[in-house]
Amino acid sequence: MPILNLLRSLPQSAYCATQVLANEQCVAENQGVELYALMEKAGQAVFSRIQEQYSENTQLFILAGKGNNGGDGFVLARLAAEAGYKVTVYLCAEAEQLKGCALTAFNFLQNTTVTVLYQSELALSSNFFKENQYDLIIDALFGIGYQGALKSELAEVINLINGTNITIVSIDVPSGLNATTGYVATTAIRASETVTFIVAKQGLMTGQAAHFVGQLYLATLSLNECFQQNVDSQICLQGQNAIPSCPVRNDASHKGHVGLLLCIGGSVGMPGAIRLASEAALRTGASLVAVCCDFKNHQFVVNGRPELMLAPGDAESLIKSHFFEKAKAMLIGPGLGQNEWSSALFQVILEEKRPLVVDADALQLLAKSPCYRDNWVLTPHPGEAAKLLNCTISQIEENRFDAVKAIAKKFGGICVLKGAGSLISDGERIWINTSGNSGMASGGMGDVLSGIIAALLMQISNPIEATRLAVYLHGKAADDIAKKQGKIGMLASDLFLPIQQLLNQ
The missing domain is CATH 3.40.50.10260 (YjeF N-terminal domain)
Structure with a gap:
């Protein structure tokens, strides 16, 4: 048998x-x-x-x-x-x-x-x-x-x-x-x-x-x-034989076809998270990436990665910039912090209708001022999910399926509930991701995921397919690293090249 x-x-x-x-x-x-x-x-x-x-x-x-x-x-x-x-x-x-x-x-x-x-x-x-x-x-x-x-x-x-x-x-x-x-x-x-x-x-x-x-x-x-x-069943498993197709780059494509991604985060003393998200987006095919972060972090964000551009670091100047005008999609949250500066930027981004990935500190701000929109992707870990649903982490873990669906229904768009066997939901269906391993339990992994999702939202017209593919590639890159080098000591930035390789296979 x-x-x-x-x-x-x-x-x-x-x-x-x-x-x-x-x-x-x-x-x-x-x-x-x-x-x-x-x-x-x-x-x-x-x-x-x-x-x-x-x-x-x-x-x-x-x-x-x-x-x-x-x-x-x-x-x-x-x-x-x-x-x-x-x-x-x-x-x-x-x-x-x-x-x-x-x-x-x-x-x-x-x-x-x-x-x-x-x-x-x-x-x-x-x-x-x-x-x-x-x-x-x-x-x-x-x-x-x-x-x-x-x-x-x-x-x-x-x-x-x-x-x-x-x-x-x-x-x-x-x-x-x-x-x-x-x-x-x-x-x-x-x-x-x-x-x-x-x-x-x-x-x-x-x-x-x-x-x-x-x-x-x-x-x-x-x-x-x-x-x-x-x-x-409204619940599906996704793995190598059941994932959306990777984007195909037309031979005549230029950087304007994929467009500009605007990444917002990096408060004082926290440049790493937004740098990881932004570089992950570049490696996932975002043609242009501009970073809005605190001025004191500018040098850290672009050091060794000159392909990243720097957008104005305050809300008032940002909305007047060509980066803001040209952005095809946005990402907010990694290293954003919880202060007056971050709140002002968050409110500006919330008023926009372009595709948006909301991660990390931006999820904490969203929990304090809940709102609903159809074209965003929320990427909470269980602690952030608990804040979004005003419950305990234990209650999230008691039924992750109910939690991911509840967040998608309450806030709209797509929710990715991170963790072992990450769940993806549009409020109706749920996909269980089967790639990934315990080596991913290290700082910055979530930031890398947010960058991958944002980049694929710019290249794949169906948001749920873009999100599902991003979550799978994120885990598969870590699996490939674990096979070659082991799980312990895996860094978030180690995923960059494997992600690029997987997209081009």
Whole structure:
């Protein structure tokens, strides 16, 4: 049964847990697959993955719950035992609590060599794993229907397993992770890899999920195509096989065709952010870039990059300048600060109708004076998103999908909610970006992204396509760097040349 690397098998729609739970049985029956047969296919898919990837690991510890996720684990346990593996199932329930397909799968274990331990009979300890020397742990505790906080005794079991240094494979979703939102209320299994079933679950692709899911694989169980055809989703994954096309430069083009980008930011003592955004825009194809920053930062901004132009640094002079008149698009926020100077510039830019990217400090100003417009792109991180929605960062992270859509609806235009698995929304649809890595957790990365978006807004007529492409290229450039040099020590400015190379491939 084929198992796909999700990031290499795009395009895919992504679904919330409710959609999958409500439709999987109907879709399976339409394809002539009964519910228990579906459980058998799921267990077989994970066992096939284990045989393929972990052929030397013959001692399995399976953490199982009482629901269908546990049932998938029971099927896997039986198949592994029949193949000669030593298998121990630790059931975090009593046998009397099992029902339906999970009970059927459990009953099939009775005539095998599988050892079944019950939580009520055995308190797990680190010594248990040392003494038994398991090669692989299978997480079949909770499936996609799980939400909320773990009971303390289950949290203790998960924390113990996470501390064993034994490779963990999660079935469908790491236990403790909300498959709809990607939020972890208490703790969750930190899997080396997760094999999810039928379709992509949206919560496995964004936010906290990055710390728990590991490598993500999809076992379609031969239902993926039918499911996507019959169940609508407003959420899509985007990756190398599902992104908008890069702009094509006409052989007769000149700098006036792409036009001038005006970048506003760089308050006293903060020249780096606006320089990064501006240079990123140049590397992404903006033909002309002018920077409006505090006069004291002029030398720092253009040092070593003479292609950048300097616009007047105060609001009154700026609006009278030819830079302001000629600008095809604008970017405001990197290093802008929160003072009288920045507020005056922000108000001037808000009155303009040209395409605009709003980032960093400008988002803080927008939160204080909310307004609505259709042709801008807002690029908050969770802290800035919390200010825009007048809530806490924790509330943003509890449901990033609701948050990104709410910002786009409240303020108009497009919102990019940054972070692992950045989300892009126009208020109706949401795209989950799949490029990028933890090496991007360094200063200036967001500034570079804002410059990429602004430059592509000038070259691609559809703003959502320009934004989606920008977010993907930003992450892909970092992925290319990580492959060659590693993640630690990656600088925002390291992305410039890889971005140029990706645009021209």
